Every structure is written in C-alpha cells, then in structure tokens.
Amino acid sequence: MQQEDSRSDGGHPTGRFRNTAYVISKSKPHFDACHAAGLMGIQGRSTTGRAFALGAGPLCGRPEVMDFVRCSYLGLDNHPTIVAGAMDAIEAHRSLHWSCARTRLNFDFLAELETNLSEMLSARVLAFSSVMLANLGAMPLLASGLLTGGRKPVVVFDRTAHISLAYHKPVIADETRVETIAHNDLNALELFCRREPVVAYVCDGVYSMGGNSPIAELRQLQERYGLFLYIDDAHGISLFGRQGEGFARSQFPQGLGDRTIIAASMAKGFGASGGMLMLGTADQESLFRSYSIPYAFSVAPNLAAVGAALGSCKIHRSPELGERQRRLAERIELFDNRIRTAERGNSLPIRMVPVGSETRAIAIARELLDAGFYTSVTFFPTVAQGKAGIRMCITADHEVKDIQRLCDCILEKMASTTSRAQQESMRS
Amino acid sequence: MQQEDSRSDGGHPTGRFRNTAYVISKSKPHFDACHAAGLMGIQGRSTTGRAFALGAGPLCGRPEVMDFVRCSYLGLDNHPTIVAGAMDAIEAHRSLHWSCARTRLNFDFLAELETNLSEMLSARVLAFSSVMLANLGAMPLLASGLLTGGRKPVVVFDRTAHISLAYHKPVIADETRVETIAHNDLNALELFCRREPVVAYVCDGVYSMGGNSPIAELRQLQERYGLFLYIDDAHGISLFGRQGEGFARSQFPQGLGDRTIIAASMAKGFGASGGMLMLGTADQESLFRSYSIPYAFSVAPNLAAVGAALGSCKIHRSPELGERQRRLAERIELFDNRIRTAERGNSLPIRMVPVGSETRAIAIARELLDAGFYTSVTFFPTVAQGKAGIRMCITADHEVKDIQRLCDCILEKMASTTSRAQQESMRS
Numbered sequence: 001m002q003q004e005d006s007r008s009d010g011g012h013p014t015g016r017f018r019n020t021a022y023v024i025s026k027s028k029p030h031f032d033a034c035h036a037a038g039l040m041g042i043q044g045r046s047t048t049g050r051a052f053a054l055g056a057g058p059l060c061g062r063p064e065v066m067d068f069v070r071c072s073y074l075g076l077d078n079h080p081t082i083v084a085g086a087m088d089a090i091e092a093h094r095s096l097h098w099s100c101a102r103t104r105l106n107f108d109f110l111a112e113l114e115t116n117l118s119e120m121l122s123a124r125v126l127a128f129s130s131v132m133l134a135n136l137g138a139m140p141l142l143a144s145g146l147l148t149g150g151r152k153p154v155v156v157f158d159r160t161a162h163i164s165l166a167y168h169k170p171v172i173a174d175e176t177r178v179e180t181i182a183h184n185d186l187n188a189l190e191l192f193c194r195r196e197p198v199v200a201y202v203c204d205g206v207y208s209m210g211g212n213s214p215i216a217e218l219r220q221l222q223e224r225y226g227l228f229l230y231i232d233d234a235h236g237i238s239l240f241g242r243q244g245e246g247f248a249r250s251q252f253p254q255g256l257g258d259r260t261i262i263a264a265s266m267a268k269g270f271g272a273s274g275g276m277l278m279l280g281t282a283d284q285e286s287l288f289r290s291y292s293i294p295y296a297f298s299v300a301p302n303l304a305a306v307g308a309a310l311g312s313c314k315i316h317r318s319p320e321l322g323e324r325q326r327r328l329a330e331r332i333e334l335f336d337n338r339i340r341t342a343e344r345g346n347s348l349p350i351r352m353v354p355v356g357s358e359t360r361a362i363a364i365a366r367e368l369l370d371a372g373f374y375t376s377v378t379f380f381p382t383v384a385q386g387k388a389g390i391r392m393c394i395t396a397d398h399e400v401k402d403i404q405r406l407c408d409c410i411l412e413k414m415a416s417t418t419s420r421a422q423q424e425s426m427r428s
Numbered sequence: 429m430q431q432e433d434s435r436s437d438g439g440h441p442t443g444r445f446r447n448t449a450y451v452i453s454k455s456k457p458h459f460d461a462c463h464a465a466g467l468m469g470i471q472g473r474s475t476t477g478r479a480f481a482l483g484a485g486p487l488c489g490r491p492e493v494m495d496f497v498r499c500s501y502l503g504l505d506n507h508p509t510i511v512a513g514a515m516d517a518i519e520a521h522r523s524l525h526w527s528c529a530r531t532r533l534n535f536d537f538l539a540e541l542e543t544n545l546s547e548m549l550s551a552r553v554l555a556f557s558s559v560m561l562a563n564l565g566a567m568p569l570l571a572s573g574l575l576t577g578g579r580k581p582v583v584v585f586d587r588t589a590h591i592s593l594a595y596h597k598p599v600i601a602d603e604t605r606v607e608t609i610a611h612n613d614l615n616a617l618e619l620f621c622r623r624e625p626v627v628a629y630v631c632d633g634v635y636s637m638g639g640n641s642p643i644a645e646l647r648q649l650q651e652r653y654g655l656f657l658y659i660d661d662a663h664g665i666s667l668f669g670r671q672g673e674g675f676a677r678s679q680f681p682q683g684l685g686d687r688t689i690i691a692a693s694m695a696k697g698f699g700a701s702g703g704m705l706m707l708g709t710a711d712q713e714s715l716f717r718s719y720s721i722p723y724a725f726s727v728a729p730n731l732a733a734v735g736a737a738l739g740s741c742k743i744h745r746s747p748e749l750g751e752r753q754r755r756l757a758e759r760i761e762l763f764d765n766r767i768r769t770a771e772r773g774n775s776l777p778i779r780m781v782p783v784g785s786e787t788r789a790i791a792i793a794r795e796l797l798d799a800g801f802y803t804s805v806t807f808f809p810t811v812a813q814g815k816a817g818i819r820m821c822i823t824a825d826h827e828v829k830d831i832q833r834l835c836d837c838i839l840e841k842m843a844s845t846t847s848r849a850q851q852e853s854m855r856s
C-alpha cells in the first residue's frame with residue numbers, strides 16, 4: 001500500500017484508546033488461574049447434540065461434558081445438512097481454499113451463496129472469512145464519508161461495542177472524529193445527532209455479554225436525523241424472522257436503505273463458518289467489492305465454509321428453522337423460570353450469572369465443569385473489573401433436562417457462598 | 429471491552445496514516461475498468477493443475493484458463509492428501525466449526541496441528557483463521573512493550589509492508605511511537621537502532637509485489653542493537669528449507685530466540701487455509717494464548733482448514749516437498765530466462781512485468797486472458813500511481829509449456845505498444 005507518507009514527525013503516542021499493558025497487568029492473574037483450573041484453552045471433540053468429549057487422545061477414555069460455551073444457538077453446527085454441504089463443496093472442487101483476493105478469482109459456489117443470502121435476507125450480502133474481518137473492512141469506509149454522501153461522519157461507538165468494532169477506533173480517528181457513549185445511551189446519541197451534520201453509530205445488535213440495542217429507537221433517530229447505523233448482529237442472526245433474518249435485520253421490514261449496514265455471522269446461530277455484511281444499495285456493494293481491505297487483501301471464506309453456508313440456507317428456507325427457533329425460545333424461558341438474571345425475558349440466548357469476584361467466578365465455573373457443564377467464566381477486559389460472572393449460551397439443541405440440571409447446579413454452587421437473601425433474589 | 433474511557437475530548441482526526449477517500453478517488457476508474465473488462469471479481473472452478481473453468485453454470489460450457497493469480501506456489505491447494513485431510517477432519521467431528529474463542533474450547537485436532545507445526549518449524553506455532561488476523565493479534569502486543577522486556581519500542585515499518593500490517597499503524601501509534609522508512613532502508617533502520625533504546629521492525633519476508641527483506645542484514649542489526657523483528661512471511665513459507673521452514677524461518681538456523689516473530693500462511697505455499705505465528709519463547713506463547721485479540725475474541729481456523737493443514741504437514745515431511753521446491757525453482761528459472769524483470773534471479777515465485785499506465789496494464793491483462801492466461805493487473809493503491817503492472821505467481825504445478833507460452837504471449841502483447849529498445853530490454 002502506497003498511501004501513507006513516510007515523514008518522520010516523531011508522533012508521540014496519543015494514548016486515547018488503548019492501554020494494552022494495563023489490561024494485561026490487571027487481568028493476567030485471572031487468565032493464569034483460569035488456565036490452571038482447566039477452564040481455558042481446553043480441547044475436545046463433538047459427540048452428539050451439545051455434548052463433547054473433553055481432552056485429547058482415544059475418545060473412549062474421555063469424560064463427556066455438556067457445553068454452554070459454543071454459540072451455536074440453533075444447534076446447527078453439527079447438523080447433517082451443513083456437514084454434507086461442506087463435504088460436497090470440497091468434493092466438487094477437489095480443493096478447500098484458493099490463495100487469492102476476492103477482487104480476483106472466486107469459487108463459483110461463493111457467488112451462488114451470496115445470491116442465496118441476498119434473496120433470503122433482502123439485502124446485498126457479501127461473505128467474509130470472519131465477522132472480525134467483515135468489520136475491519138467496513139470501518140475505514142465508514143470513516144471516509146463515502147457511506148454518508150461524501151461527508152465524513154462523527155463516528156459514535158457504544159461503549160460496550162464488541163472489540164472487533166472498538167479495535168478500529170484509532171484507525172477511524174485518523175480520518176474523522178470518534179466518540180464513545182455509555183451503553184445504549186440514546187440521549188447522548190441524540191445530542192450528537194442534533195449538533196453534528198453527519199453521525200454514524202456503531203453498536204452490536206445482540207451483545208455478546210447479554211442484552212441488545214434498542215433498534216426501534218435507533219430507527220427513529222435515523223428517520224429524524226439521517227443517523228447512519230452500523231450494527232454487528234453476529235449473535236442475533238437466524239434467531240428471529242421467517243427465514244432467519246435475525247434480531248437486527250428483522251426490525252427493518254422496509255429494507256436497509258442507504259443508511260444501515262448490518263454485519264452478521266455465518267457461524268453462531270447460522271451454523272456454518274465465516275461472516276457477512278448486509279448492505280442496502282448497489283453503490284455500497286460496488287464500494288465494498290473494490291475497497292474492503294480483507295476483500296482486496298485477504299481471503300474468502302474457504303470452500304468448506306461456503307458449502308456449509310449453502311447447506312444452512314436450505315435449513316433456513318425449510319420449516320425446520322421455525323421449529324428450532326421455537327425450541328430455543330422454550331429453553332430460554334425454562335432457564336428464566338429457574339434463574340433470575342438481568343437478561344430475563346429478553347428472548348435472547350445469552351445469560352450472565354453475576355458473581356463479582358474473579359476468583360470466586362473461576363471457582364464456580366470449575367465446580368460446574370466437575371459437575372459436567374462447561375460455561376464461560378467472564379472477567380476484565382471482557383466485562384468491567386470486579387464484575388466477573390458465568391456466561392451461558394442456551395441453544396435449541398440442549399435437552400430440557402440439561403437446562404434444568406444446569407440451573408439446579410448453578411443455584412447449588414452459588415448458594416455455598418452467598419447469603420440467603422442473595423440466593424432468593426436469584427431464583428425466579 | 430471495558431478498557432477505554434468515554435470522555436469526549438472532541439479529538440480531531442490526526443490524518444497521519446490513512447486517507448481512504450483519496451485512495452478511492454484516485455483508483456476508482458481503474459477498479460471500474462478492471463471489473464468491466466472481466467478481470468476482477470471473476471468466478472471459476474478448479475479443474476486440473478493450475479487450470480480453472482472460468483465463469484458459473486454447467487462446467488462443460490466454460491472456457492478453461494491457465495491461472496497465474498493464485499499463490500499456491502507448490503501447487504498444493506488441490507493435492508489429494510490435503511483435500512483428504514480436510515474431509516477426514518470434518519468426518520471425525522461431524523462438524524466444521526465451533527463458534528467460540530480459542531481461549532475457551534478447541535478442536536483436539538487443532539492442538540495436534542500446532543504440535544506438528546511447532547516440531548516442523550522448530551518454533552512455538554499458533555494457528556489462526558487468516559494471516560490478517562494473526563497480524564491483528566500481534567500488533568497491539570508489540571506496541572505494549574510486553575514483547576520487548578516491558579519497554580515500549582519505537583515501531584518502524586517498511587514503507588511497503590503489507591496492508592495487513594500497515595493497517596494497524598494508528599492502533600500502535602495510540603500506544604507508542606510509529607515510524608515508516610523507505611523499502612529495505614537498512615541505514616534508516618540502523619539510525620533508529622542507534623538513537624532509540626528499543627526498536628521493533630515490521631516487514632514482509634517475501635513481498636507480495638516482488639522482492640524480499642534482507643534477513644541476514646536484519647539479523648546483524650538484531651545482534652548489534654537488540655532489534656526486535658516482526659516478519660510476515662506469508663509468501664515465503666514452504667518454499668525453502670528441508671521441511672518447508674520458508675524464506676524467513678530458514679535464515680534463523682539457531683532458533684527464533686526472544687526477539688523475532690514470524691507470521692506465515694497455512695495457505696499459499698503451504699497449501700491449506702489459515703495463518704500462523706512462529707514464536708520463540710514460552711512467555712510469548714502464554715501472552716498470545718490469552719491476549720491476542722482474534723485468539724480471545726474471534727474464531728479458530730475451521731476444521732477443514734485444520735485437517736487440510738495436517739495433510740500438508742505430511743507432505744512437508746515427505747520427499748515430495750523437496751521435489752516440488754525443485755520443480756518450482758526450475759520454472760522460475762525458465763521464466764527468468766525468457767523475461768527480464770526486477771525480480772530476476774531472486775528464486776522467489778512472484779514476477780512483476782512493469783507497464784506504467786493503468787489503462788494499458790488493464791488492456792494487456794485482458795489480452796492475456798483472451799489468450800487463456802489469468803494474471804493480476806496491479807495498480808494503486810497496491811503499487812504507486814503510474815506504476816501499474818502485470819503480476820504472475822509461478823508455481824510448481826505449471827507445466828513447462830504453460831510458462832513458455834505465457835512468456836511468448838507477454839512479449840508479444842508488450843511488443844505491440846513498446847519501442848524496440850524497450851522490447852529488447854525485456855528479453856532475457
């Protein structure tokens with residue numbers, strides 16, 4: 001890339017966005033404890049449903065664990081149609097991967113996939129090898145002003161936007177003004193909309209640590225002020241909508257128009273591998289197909305990912321999707337009927353049991369693993385310091401008894417270290 | 429991520445590194461012309477060797493084209509052992525992909541792959557879903573000073589370092605000083621080494637647009653000043669060394685030590701899909717396994733990629749690797765004996781025929797495609813403005829006659845628009 005000058009301006013660090021050494025110094029003891037407890041960096045092999053065989057070596061000797069970590073919310077990641085799609089695509093090409101940019105040569109199946117997804121989601125869909133790279137490609141284009149009529153926007157981030165978005169703040173700040181507001185702070189956002197000629201808002205649709213963006217209210221700001229919306233709905237795709245449009249896309253029934261872009265996963269709820277962007281206009285599509293950095297300088301999803309996603313499209317177009325969405329909703333309700341969390345009743349599959357102390361959260365997660373349940377212990381920098389917790393991803397493929405046993409187990413483990421009042425407040 | 433403050437400091441854009449709108453305004457006519465000429469965003473299906481069937485629809489009706497775009501330098505991307513590795517891994521798990529971070533749950537095969545790669549490359553190897561994400565994970569850690577004894581380095585970039593490195597300059601500049609020097613300017617680099625207590629240099633091993641870093645000289649600076657080296661050898665892996673250590677790694681025969689990290693591809697010469705980092709110490713490994721952003725917040729290479737890479741390890745450990753390295757060297761020599769380029773004699777597989785005018789380069793690439801050869805027409809921002817050219821990736825799988833015919837064709841097409849003196853200067 002020849003676009004940067006090489007002048008030596010002795011630029012001192014701006015220190016506005018990142019302090020990697022601080023993050024590491026504050027969190028290393030917890031990471032180390034997690035690894036020592038066998039909760040991080042573990043190995044496994046999927047067996048049936050949401051179970052996996054823990055560890056390595058001969059399968060027969062390994063304990064079977066019920067998983068609540070993987071985000072396969074509809075239980076599709078080991079669906080026979082998706083697995084067959086991956087195998088068939090490799091078989092047809094006798095290749096897995098082409099080492100060239102998408103601006104050059106593409107698998108014919110990849111074009112077929114994008115056509116399928118575009119029809120299904122009523123948007124112009126581009127596939128990427130991961131959501132992180134889909135976002136990386138979009139952020140400089142957003143900063144450039146070319147998505148907002150040639151005028152650079154003030155780019156406003158939700159404070160809890162996923163790191164795959166927040167990482168790019170310094171890159172955007174090199175080209176335009178960047179601001180960060182409190183989580184879902186619509187008043188602060190509206191103030192920017194009033195004061196600034198062009199504003200773009202960057203947020204998650206469904207937040208990976210629980211909760212969601214108020215899409216309806218964001219649409220009102222868009223209608224009133226022309227707010228540009230960039231929504232990462234990696235955790236919301238497939239869970240809602242007749243063809244699995246997902247949390248964010250299903251709230252734009254009239255189409256995305258020229259002021260909304262939604263990123264989503266081809267994994268997670270969707271069940272395959274990779275990421276995607278839903279665009280609203282032909283101009284946007286043409287811009288991304290030449291200038292999205294990963295599109296021009298990295299690689300396409302590999303052929304197994306493409307084939308698996310084609311398999312997932314078949315499921316998304318069948319009655320099975322609705323059945324799985326309903327099974328998921330039942331299981332979320334079942335959990336909510338047993339354990340009271342901040343997420344109760346939001347019909348999303350992520351639940352966080354707050355613990356507070358990192359050390360205690362790690363101990364509880366280890367006890368849950370000993371009881372046969374793998375959960376994610378979450379702590380700084382993923383959540384704030386001293387706000388550690390246990391995160392669970394509920395899926396359509398969990399058996400009712402798995403959810404019930406997990407809830408029993410959590411209440412029991414929490415009980416051993418909390419007061420009776422706290423225990424009562426946890427029970428639904 | 430909770431690490432950033434939300435103060436509104438009204439930070440104005442720094443404008444030091446990126447000007448996306450400028451790049452687009454200068455290059456859009458060429459991108460548009462390339463798309464209109466059917467040279468960009470094309471589709472195909474691999475057939476045999478380096479040929480592919482151009483377009484979509486029924487295979488029998490499509491023209492067959494000899495490809496010089498894909499970077500499968502050893503011709504491994506459709507090798508039966510690699511394809512079988514991908515299929516076997518999917519079959520064993522009955523899954524393609526797990527939606528969770530590598531800090532949580534990993535395919536048992538992925539641990540096996542990293543063990544294999546670590547032995548083969550005499551380094552601590554971590555696998556990533558792409559080189560771009562491997563680099564994204566490394567850059568903030570480099571900036572933090574935690575790779576350089578707790579002291580933040582001045583991070584010096586080669587001006588032509590790949591965009592997957594250069595993209596992160598503003599992110600690094602938020603934490604430490606960033607400088608950019610001319611391509612392979614060892615004098616400028618040594619000046620920084622003399623003046624600054626800690627310096628890190630970021631460069632490609634083999635440059636994607638031709639040429640390479642002077643690794644031996646960089647090692648001398650490392651020995652003299654403690655220079656930290658971060659080398660992206662995506663295009664150099666597998667091409668050299670008894671087990672395919674590659675261009676960069678094979679020039680550190682005593683091991684990487686604690687001052688060198690090499691990024692490489694699991695695709696390109698390696699023949700599978702994904703990226704990797706070669707680290708030198710246990711402390712570095714532990715740091716990356718907790719704090720590399722894509723490791724903690726994105727996904728592992730999918731199981732097809734892992735299986736394909738395990739297949740490629742088998743080839744790397746067999747005599748076939750050396751045979752393919754020799755076949756490649758012969759074909760590069762054959763090309764160099766016909767056409768004189770700046771890269772002649774460097775034993776690397778990337779060759780650039782300089783054209784100059786973007787419009788003329790596009791016309792020549794189109795004529796080559798009409799003659800049955802797909803090449804990459806390269807122009808700004810990939811190379812400087814007015815320095816467009818035709819890029820070819822030579823592979824071990826090209827037949828001798830394919831190389832000869834390509835060379836004939838290039839000389840013929842160039843002849844129609846250059847003077848006799850220029851023509852003579854092109855012939856070897």
